Amino acid sequence: MSVLVYTESEEGKFKKTAYEVVSYARGIADMMGSTVTAVAFNADETASLGTYGADKVMHVKNDKLGKFNANAYAAALTQAAKNESAKVIVVSSSANAKYLAPLLAIDLEAGYASNVVALPESESPFKVKRTAFTNKAFNHTEIKTDVKIVGLSKNSFGLKEAQKDASEEAFETNLDDKHFNIEVKSVDKAKDKVTIADAEIVVSGGRGLKGPENWGMIEEMADILGAATACSKPVSDMGWRPHSEHVGQTGKPVASNLYIAIGISGAIQHLAGINASKTKVVINTDPEAPFFKAADYGIVGDAFDVVPRLNEKLKEFKANNS
């Protein structure tokens, strides 16, 4: 009857979202008077999940699962959920979690709500609040099935410490060839770059920067702040920056702690995509730019004047505060 949670790791190391989903699962377990069981794959230091409230860790150690594989991971989670008679399964909103959750939902005959931003409003009926219309609205969704899957929106719940045992149990899974019908040929991943998905801070540039040759100052700010770089749709459409940096309604969603928009006017589609970020800063020459209505802090000024000076100040700040 425990709350089961899929804790993601990469090369053995848990991702921050793993701790966030455990924190959230702890919240649900406390509501329901239940326990939290984490499922981890080939991870180190499973005891660290105990800091955020995992009572038990089912550890899948299997060389065949060294790389993420949606089908095989979903099958392992299905077997774990059945073993535990789990009624609620919590996953994150990472690309991998969103890949496997619908597969898991069918295997477990479970209703699935994605992009959930808070603990359930009620246990019976099981009602959750989630974003819809690409952050332009919320919807309250009732999951009616016996087994429920909740996909937690990134940065919406945060980390909450709640020390528990996290007693580890090896978990053997039954996998056969049909679970490996997708063969990974190659992975192309920037090693030393902060990704938009993982970033606490995102620095984003728009058409106001006039050309790809002017991105040096954006990258410099990102370096100083340990941030990811992003861009608006026109910028990726014109080929100034890769598509993978396009944030907005048809690009990537951003839910960072801090979003800094430089030379971006703030079209409704862009704002929708970045709205889930906590603090928003805009730097733009046009005081009428719609972004000023969405931002917390704004500077009316020319990026080419403001940004280099701001970078110097940020460097100084970082030197004094680290």
Added chain:
Amino acid sequence: MKILVCISHVPDTTSKINFTDDNTKFDTNGVQFVINPNDEFGLTRAMWFKEKQGATVDIVNVGGPETEPTLRKALAIGADTAIRIDTEALDGFQVATELSAVAKEGNYDLIIAGRESIDYNGGMVPGMLANLIGASFVNTCISLEVDGDTATATREIDGGKETVAAKLPLVIGGQKGLVEESDLRIPNMRGIMMARKKPLTVKDPSGASVETEAVSFEKPAPKGDVKLIDPDNLDQLIDLLHNEAKAI
């Protein structure tokens, strides 16, 4: 190759979002509906297969008669036939189950859906459909090639991309990258005229069950005014970000 493209009928990306009936229904008043952008990238890729490799392209939608102009637009872009499953679906599971009946009957090699619709953002239909019909599945797909009975697909992962091989039949959750924005097609007059004569079959729903229900909606709380900072006083911005927002 037989291709099925799943088309969702959604409010245009510039739409103002409002609700009626005590915040239980989306207010369609004055809203322009379009092909879901993630589906349109997939539809355009399907046209490429049709023209370069030879394929038939059927489109399917689960929805009421009001979605037919969107389906006609997809036919005008070049799809061959359209199917509308006549029901107002309440959740992604219901949509996936209804689609699975059409998918099985049509024996498709490739089923292209969008990674999510831009209205409910559920992101579950492609994966559920694949699992229901026992097909391979690649989500957040940004490139797709087919050679014989094998597809090579690239999917976007957090911080990069991954290239995979999969046997057909395959379902993808597609998005921008399958084709470029500049490859999207605006139907021309000939396409629009031809689309009027193409078959649009209305099917009765199979009576799929519902697992989740969007009970009510709310709009985000209005935001406070922006704090404007003098460009000559950047220390103030750093102070606010550090002490007030606790963001740096």
